[in-house]
Amino acid sequence: MKLAIVTAYPPSKVTLNEYAYHLVKHFRQHTEVTELILLTDISPQDADTNFEESGCPITVKQCWKFNSYTNLFSVMKAIKQTKPDAILFNLQFMKFGDKKIAAALGLLLPKRCVARKIPTIVLLHNIMEQVDLESSGFTKNKILQKIYNGIGTMLTRFILSADTVTVTIDKYVHILNAKYKSKNVVQIPHGTFEIPDEPSYILPKGPLQIMTFGKFGTYKKVEIMIEAVEKIRKRTDANLEIVIAGTDNPNVIGYLQSVQEKYTHVPQLTFTGYVEESDVPRIFGESAMVVFPYTSTTGSSGVLHQAGSYGKAVVMPDLGDLSLLVKDEGYKGEFFDSTSVDSLADAIEKIVLNAEYRTELGKTNYQAATALPMSKITKMYLDQFEAIRQKRK
Incomplete structure (x- = not known):
């Protein structure tokens, strides 16, 4: 499987870049994945892809920018060029920008991918129904909060057009199913990035x-x-x-x-x-x-x-x-x-x-x-892609 991941990636400062690093590190160690394609916001020369562990090759394609209004088109162009067998979106609602239109346009990408018959999973790290718009930096204006919630509902419907939407918290599954009558939302836990040997619990001297x-x-x-x-x-x-x-x-x-x-x-x-x-x-x-x-x-x-x-x-x-x-x-x-x-x-x-x-x-x-290493989490995603493939058959 040629698996594409649409995400920010280190050393990018855009949110969720660190999570993407660990997804990539562990996806490439699964034998089902023959190539990873990173559709990202940084150049191939800058991307931190030097892993000690052996694994499949990684292709880095810089194809979007934070707050760009053309991301919808540039990412789809990169997908057409790289021809992945499946796509995973590593998303939250302000992934593509803190300007509202730029952020919204980027979130239309999963629907476009499904229209092209590409098996598509969206990993949605937050849902608008659980976001406090005031404390999260969107707006303090109550009228604007209602408008943004309405836009968020519309964008969530677009995201839910993916083959599968995964969330990290079980409560989110119930909220989305109840509000949108969705049947394609599943929980896959966040997972733990690294599992070092159990520490000694002895702290360094000093404060x-x-x-x-x-x-x-x-x-x-x-x-x-x-x-x-x-x-x-x-x-x-x-x-x-x-x-x-x-x-x-x-x-x-x-x-x-x-x-x-x-x-x-x-x-x-x-x-x-x-x-x-x-x-x-x-x-x-x-x-x-x-x-x-x-x-x-x-x-x-x-x-x-x-x-x-x-x-x-x-x-x-x-x-x-x-x-x-x-x-x-x-x-x-x-x-x-x-x-x-x-x-x-x-x-x-x-x-x-x-x-x-x-x-x-x-x-x-x-x-x-x-209990939840990233190796187990990435295998869950591969199982979901296989389920999509079987369903399409």
Whole structure:
């Protein structure tokens, strides 16, 4: 099978690029896949495709740009040139741009592929019915929110014209089936990127690192975490370092710079900037815990799965998809009220002051993460493509 994947890809800064990297890494190791075709936003020279593991060849085709109005045509042209046997779209609603028209035009691609009789699966990481438009950076205007929800409903119908739509959370299946009367939506879990050997759970000497990881500025706000750690410092003698690993959300460029300027007085506050793939194990390995300073959620959390794979305790808001993941996949952590600095401080402190409890959480999360490696997840997608093939027969 020549399998094409339409996605952002490292070192692209567009969302879901890291997930694509691990999809590619594991798809190419399945014997059913004879060639992988990356229909992506970066050049073949830049694409990070040097894997240690053996596998099928990879063809990289740069054929779309973030916020371009011609992506619909340029991607279809690339598909015509490469002639894949099947196509997987790695999508969320702002994958092709943060300008609304550009984003919407890109989401018409799956329907075009089905019209060309190409077996098509859409991996949809979020659904509009579960997105808080205000906190996610779309708009605060209530009238515009209704308009965007209407557009989102229309675009979801286009996406659902794919042969199969996969979502990472079981609740999403029920929401889509109930609203759109769909019969082609299935759950395939997010999966865990890497499954390293079980860690020793012994931290490096020095301050305990309280780390958060991601793209910040919309519904991921780091001020609450900084202020919570400051409260803990005042009431305990714990030696703590705050590590903010990642970059701005594309909708709020300059956010982290403004935070850095606001909290120049806070000691042991580190901003790592963009984290290269090769540095991810070190960033997680050195951390005592991973904090999720979110005000809402927009899909399954790759960071939670990463934290689990490195055996880390986590501190999460008790809301939305994170709560569902904990229940569905067996993760465990301390929960906090997403609007309360005091609540977050209490949650972090429980883990900071109790090494035994911290290790217990880390071990539980490692076991949850190792149950769903990406090798198993990619095999599920191949099984879905085979089911499509059999159905068409």
